[in-house]
Amino acid sequence: AQRVTQPEKLLSVFKGAPVELKCNYSYSGSPELFWYVQYSRQRLQLLLRHISRESIKGFTADLNKGETSFHLKKPFAQEEDSAMYYCALSRRGGGADGLTFGKGTHLIIQP
Amino acid sequence: GAVVSQHPSWVICKSGTSVKIECRSLDFQATTMFWYRQFPKQSLMLMATSNEGSKATYEQGVEKDKFLINHASLTLSTLTVTSAHPEDSSFYICSARTLGGGTDTQYFGPGTRLTVL
Numbered sequence: 001a002q003r004v005t006q007p008e009k010l011l012s013v014f015k016g017a018p019v020e021l022k023c024n025y026s027y028s029g030s031p032e033l034f035w036y037v038q039y040s041r042q043r044l045q046l047l048l049r050h051i052s053r054e055s056i057k058g059f060t061a062d063l064n065k066g067e068t069s070f071h072l073k074k075p076f077a078q079e080e081d082s083a084m085y086y087c088a089l090s091r092r093g094g095g096a097d098g099l100t101f102g103k104g105t106h107l108i109i110q111p
Numbered sequence: 112g113a114v115v116s117q118h119p120s121w122v123i124c125k126s127g128t129s130v131k132i133e134c135r136s137l138d139f140q141a142t143t144m145f146w147y148r149q150f151p152k153q154s155l156m157l158m159a160t161s162n163e164g165s166k167a168t169y170e171q172g173v174e175k176d177k178f179l180i181n182h183a184s185l186t187l188s189t190l191t192v193t194s195a196h197p198e199d200s201s202f203y204i205c206s207a208r209t210l211g212g213g214t215d216t217q218y219f220g221p222g223t224r225l226t227v228l
Contacts, residue, residue, distance in 0.1 A: 036219075044155075044204070044219040086154065094215025095208035098145045098157035098170070 002027040004089050006102035013077050014110050021072040021105045023061075023087030032093040033063055033070040036101075038084040047072075047085070051093070057081070077109045113139050113209045117220035124195055125228055132190045132223045134205030140185035141207035145217065146178075149202040161188045195227040 003026045013019055025033065035047040048056045050063040050070060061072045070087060084106050088099040114137040124130050134144055142163050147155040159180050160168045167180035177199075179191040188207075192199050202224050206217040 043221045044206075046216060046218075095143065095206075095210075095217040096215065098147075098160050099155075099206075099217065100157065101154045103154040 002031065002089055002091060002100050004087050004100050004102035006085075006087055006105050008105045009103070010106045010108070012108040012110060015079055016076050019072075019074045019077045019081070019107065019109075021085050021087075021107065023070045023072065023102060025068050025070065025087075025089050027089060027091065029091060032090045033061075034088045034090070034099070035059070035061055035070075035072050036086045036088055038086070040083070044086070079109045079111060082107060082109045113207070113216075113218040115205065115207045115218045115220040117203075117205055117223050119223060120221065121224040121226075123226045123228065126196050127194055129191055129193045130195055130225060132192075132203055132205075132225070134188045134190070134207065134220055136186045136207040136209070136218075139207070139209045141188075141209060142185060143208040144182060144188040145206045145208075146180060146188075146190050147204045147206070149204060149222070151202075155204060158190075192225065195225070197227045200225055200227045 005024045033050045036044045037047045038044050059074045063070050084104050086104045087102040090097045116135045118133045144161045146158045148158050149155045157170050158173045161180045161182040163182045163185050169175045182188040202222050204222040205220045
């Protein structure tokens with residue numbers, strides 16, 4: 001069975017500092033990986049997905065198949081980045097499959 | 112953008128009663144919707160996949176007779192928690208699949224908090 005691991009429950013960094021949220025996965029096939037963000041009192045929103053290779057709100061994530069990782073990075077953190085971040089995996093890609101989520105990392109950006 | 116709504120946003124019921132939760136795609140048609148469950152301070156866990164016009168597919172360990180899913184139209188899926196007990200108290204979240212804009216994406220509803228007394 002597939003699994004997504006986010007080792008950090010809580011990550012606190014100062015404004016302007018670099019941020020890296022770790023995500024590792026296990027799945028025997030070729031999954032699609034996503035990062036979802038949940039701001040306080042809001043619903044889950046798609047932040048980015050590995051196939052699009054975009055930078056959203058300054059965040060990037062590169063799929064490393066050798067290390068089975070999909071870490072989320074931002075060079076300079078902003079206070080509005082404070083939120084809950086979930087890494088997720090889809091076995092068949094896109095929206096065809098229910099997602100397997102990691103436990104989430106609560107990112108706090110201190111002023 | 113694609114919007115998914117859930118109703119009610121929260122519900123309190125007595126043990127032994129049944130509760131229905133609706134998930135609607137407001138501005139798009141969704142042939143596939145998903146139901147997740149989130150316990151406090153834990154991650155989302157997929158419960159079932161709901162396809163319009165066919166039976167839902169349940170994940171291992173999810174009781175299909177307890178969590179009845181109906182996807183009667185392209186914009187509505189319902190989850191009925193039958194004979195609810197306190198251990199069913201949780202946050203239930205749905206998502207809907209859209210192929211709009213050339214992308215294949217799931218959009219999430221705001222969730223429904225169920226408390227069973």
